[in-house]
Amino acid sequence: DTGVSQDPRHKITKRGQNVTFRCDPISEHNRLYWYRQTLGQGPEFLTYFQNEAQLEKSRLLSDRFSAERPKGSFSTLEIQRTEQGDSAMYLCASSLSGAGGNNEQFFGPGTRLTVL
Amino acid sequence: AQSVTQLGSHVSVSEGALVLLRCNYSSSVPPYLFWYVQYPNQGLQLLLKYTSAATLVKGINGFEAEFKKSETSFHLTKPSAHMSDAAEYFCAVSTSSGGYQKVTFGTGTKLQVIP
Numbered sequence: 001d002t003g004v005s006q007d008p009r010h011k012i013t014k015r016g017q018n019v020t021f022r023c024d025p026i027s028e029h030n031r032l033y034w035y036r037q038t039l040g041q042g043p044e045f046l047t048y049f050q051n052e053a054q055l056e057k058s059r060l061l062s063d064r065f066s067a068e069r070p071k072g073s074f075s076t077l078e079i080q081r082t083e084q085g086d087s088a089m090y091l092c093a094s095s096l097s098g099a100g101g102n103n104e105q106f107f108g109p110g111t112r113l114t115v116l
Numbered sequence: 117a118q119s120v121t122q123l124g125s126h127v128s129v130s131e132g133a134l135v136l137l138r139c140n141y142s143s144s145v146p147p148y149l150f151w152y153v154q155y156p157n158q159g160l161q162l163l164l165k166y167t168s169a170a171t172l173v174k175g176i177n178g179f180e181a182e183f184k185k186s187e188t189s190f191h192l193t194k195p196s197a198h199m200s201d202a203a204e205y206f207c208a209v210s211t212s213s214g215g216y217q218k219v220t221f222g223t224g225t226k227l228q229v230i231p
Contacts, residue, residue: 004159006159031217033219040125040223040224041223041224042120042206042208042221042222042223042224043160043206043221044221045218045219045220091159091160093160095217104150104162104165105217105219106162107152107159107160107161108159109157109158109159110157110158110159112157
């Protein structure tokens with residue numbers, strides 16, 4: 001299967017700990033997105049990469065959050081000093097750039113974070 | 117600015133009945149519109165997308181949606197519900213902004229199919 005993969009699928013951590021999630025996009029996709037989805041809500045945009053450049057960050061992405069895509073392939077999302085409010089599903093998506101805004105984003109299965 | 121409103125957080129239909137999930141959008145530029153389905157503890161799967169071609173869009177699993185500019189709507193329908201359609205459905209609007217594809221999702225509609 002050559003879809004978007006995310007690791008781990010589930011993470012339980014204690015408040016104050018740091019966590020890191022990984023996303024491997026579809027190999028030829030140059031765009032990568034991170035979203036957060038809380039219970040009863042749709043996904044909310046966090047950040048976006050084109051190749052290795054982080055081009056946009058949401059106001060939701062506090063200074064405790066950092067994302068990287070060092071070689072323009074896989075990406076990591078780190079949350080430092082986790083808080084209970086960080087508990088959510090973190091979704092990664094990738095797409096191929098092209099004309100217009102209709103390029104489909106392909107989603108991974110998500111990482112469900114529970115902060116105790 | 118763009119936004120999506122999904123009317124009804126929960127919808128119940130009987131197996132074999134018509135499925136209608138409502139979505140209204142707001143966008144200052146011509147939008148692209150999507151419907152995604154999400155099964156429990158899984159990511160989102162694209163059902164169909166509107167990209168300014170035909171206003172009636174057919175997707176996977178027998179779903180279709182009609183883009184109505186005058187009503188700013190993109191409702192999702194399926195003539196006959198199956199048990200396997202029980203899931204959460206998200207409508208999304210996308211516009212280009214400096215080459216970036218900005219996608220905004222609705223809050224979702226959970227579809228329950230009653231045997």
